[in-house]
Amino acid sequence: MSHQLLKGKRGIIFGALNADSIAWKVAERAYEEGATFTLTNTAVALRMGDTPKLAEQCHTEVIAADATNVDDLQNLFQKSIEILGGKIDFILHSIGMSPNVRKGRHYSDLDYQMLEKTLDVSAISFHKVLQTARKLDAINEWGSVVALSYVAAQRTFYGYNDMADAKALLESIGRSFGYIYGRERNVRINTISQSPTITTAGSGVKGFDRLLDFAERMSPLGNATADECADYCITLFSDLTRKVTMQNLYHDGGFSSMGMSLRALAQYEKGLNCDCDCDPAQADDHLFD
Numbered sequence: 001m002s003h004q005l006l007k008g009k010r011g012i013i014f015g016a017l018n019a020d021s022i023a024w025k026v027a028e029r030a031y032e033e034g035a036t037f038t039l040t041n042t043a044v045a046l047r048m049g050d051t052p053k054l055a056e057q058c059h060t061e062v063i064a065a066d067a068t069n070v071d072d073l074q075n076l077f078q079k080s081i082e083i084l085g086g087k088i089d090f091i092l093h094s095i096g097m098s099p100n101v102r103k104g105r106h107y108s109d110l111d112y113q114m115l116e117k118t119l120d121v122s123a124i125s126f127h128k129v130l131q132t133a134r135k136l137d138a139i140n141e142w143g144s145v146v147a148l149s150y151v152a153a154q155r156t157f158y159g160y161n162d163m164a165d166a167k168a169l170l171e172s173i174g175r176s177f178g179y180i181y182g183r184e185r186n187v188r189i190n191t192i193s194q195s196p197t198i199t200t201a202g203s204g205v206k207g208f209d210r211l212l213d214f215a216e217r218m219s220p221l222g223n224a225t226a227d228e229c230a231d232y233c234i235t236l237f238s239d240l241t242r243k244v245t246m247q248n249l250y251h252d253g254g255f256s257s258m259g260m261s262l263r264a265l266a267q268y269e270k271g272l273n274c275d276c277d278c279d280p281a282q283a284d285d286h287l288f289d
């Protein structure tokens with residue numbers, strides 16, 4: 001149901017790869033709510049993914065940009081302003097990638113060049129987006145910028161690997177830049193800490209199906225879906241949340257406030273009573289590493 005919450009607003013949406021992507025759902029909802037926006041992703045992702053299809057659906061254009069490349073970002077902002085006919089009101093940063101996770105490197109045996117890539121793509125790119133926007137004065141007063149994060153920034157989730165460090169940095173950039181951009185231009189900057197969600201990036205995490213099940217059992221409201229995350233993003237882009245800034249906002253069905261739930265405990269007890277023949281010495285391999 002549309003409330004035209006974003007009527008007249010112009011945006012840039014990073015990270016819609018395919019119909020599972022959280023950014024894809026945000027684009028669909030933003031379109032429904034009356035926004036105009038450009039879509040962006042890396043050139044490779046644009047060749048491999050379905051972004052042009054989404055652009056057609058939302059009557060918009062796709063601009064290739066590697067979010068770690070400042071020249072690409074400058075071009076993205078300049079072209080977006082030209083295409084949309086004015087400065088930007090909202091930005092979604094929905095970007096994450098870890099070569100260490102992809103290559104199955106253990107957290108205690110990280111490849112440091114890969115770690116640099118993880119941090120650059122998944123966190124520093126957020127700073128680059130904000131710094132580029134500010135230098136070009138590309139965001140309107142009371143504009144809203146949102147990046148997607150995960151609770152592993154605060155708590156240890158073994159299999160999340162160096163992405164946990166990237167998310168901690170991402171959230172910190174949101175706060176640090178939120179102060180500067182808020183004071184100068186009333187631009188608000190927040191991160192949303194989303195439940196585990198089945199997407200291309202999410203499924204790369206080892207043991208993801210069990211993590212999803214565990215989070216579902218722990219969360220009183222159940223896991224938040226990508227569609228629900230899109231709804232939340234729309235509220236943050238809208239004028240209804242003008243004084244919310246520098247926050248990491250949990251959108252996780254209550255997971256982050258839980259210690260143990262009855263449903264998770266019941267499942268754990270089943271495991272204790274189970275007469276399976278798995279080797280306890282190898283049990284660690286079955287966890288989220």
Ligand SMILES: NC(=O)c1ccc[n+]([C@@H]2O[C@H](COP(=O)([O-])OP(=O)(O)OC[C@H]3O[C@@H](n4cnc5c(N)ncnc54)[C@H](O)[C@@H]3O)[C@@H](O)[C@H]2O)c1
Nearest residue numbers: 015017021022045067095096148149196197199200201202
């Ligand atoms: N899926 C989950 O369980 C989950 C949970 C919490 C937070 N998140 C976060 O949500 C965001 C979106 O991920 P998703 O789950 O929708 O997966 P996704 O794979 O659909 O999206 C990740 C996107 O990042 C893009 N990307 C990678 N490198 C890039 C670069 N250098 N420049 C520009 N774009 C680049 C990819 O092309 C892709 O479109 C990520 O920040 C992710 O960490 C995901």
